[in-house]
Amino acid sequence: MDGGDVSVDCVGLSRKFGPTVALDGVDIRLDEPEILGLAGPNGSGKTTLIRCLLGLLAPSAGTSAINGVPSLELGLATRGRIGFMPQREAVYSDLTVRQNVAFFARLYGLSNRREAVERALSFVELGDRADDRLRTLSGGLIRRVSLACTLVHDPDVIVLDEPTVGVDPVLRASMWRGFRERRDDGAIVIVSTHYLGEATNCDRVLFLRDGRTLAVDTPDAFLASTGAADLESAFLELLEEG
């Protein structure tokens, strides 16, 4: 990690697609290492929020910035501090696990490539599959390769769109341990997830519905305010109330 201050800001972020309001006035302010979960039903705006934040999509209204740089003006220096794992893998099935991660290391122009690749492989516990071609791996394993590619340059703002889909519970737990390690090392980690129960791993959760922030709070506060036994029930209750 390069060090330096990390921050993520959104003010009134909104995006329409024709008549569909995908995102409607979302505010986020993160200025210290934290794991922020993005939760919400299908179509609630999680991916749209991520794409606007990363400058991959222009908002219809509002502003956002990463490490103080407006999303639509992110240059190479700031992008080099961001790790993004999209919902659909951007990896190569004819290359081996190690070759895929090395390819991303080269894209980032890392000088300590070999070491960075081995560190990323060990982070996702794929050292023993490093020479296997991706086309021979299961979906969950490919998800982990994609995560290794996302983290190889040691970013300090990490944005993960549904990283744990198709990953078994044991590996999911280990991925969350890894995210917490990154946070403890100084990173902001933003993770969208379908598995509402998994949001217990986050410091705070932003719960979206129909593009709007229904609530943003710590997992404990969600449980306390709803009186629910687990986060999944708490969120279902919020959806019914909201």
Ligand SMILES: Nc1ncnc2c1ncn2[C@@H]1O[C@H](COP(=O)(O)OP(=O)(O)OP(=O)(O)O)[C@@H](O)[C@H]1O
């Ligand atoms: N490129 C697009 N063109 C038209 N509509 C879009 C586009 N992208 C998203 N939408 C719409 O915007 C809304 C929010 O979609 P988005 O993908 O952000 O939700 P999501 O919470 O990430 O959903 P999921 O959990 O299913 O991935 C949905 O109604 C979706 O159909």
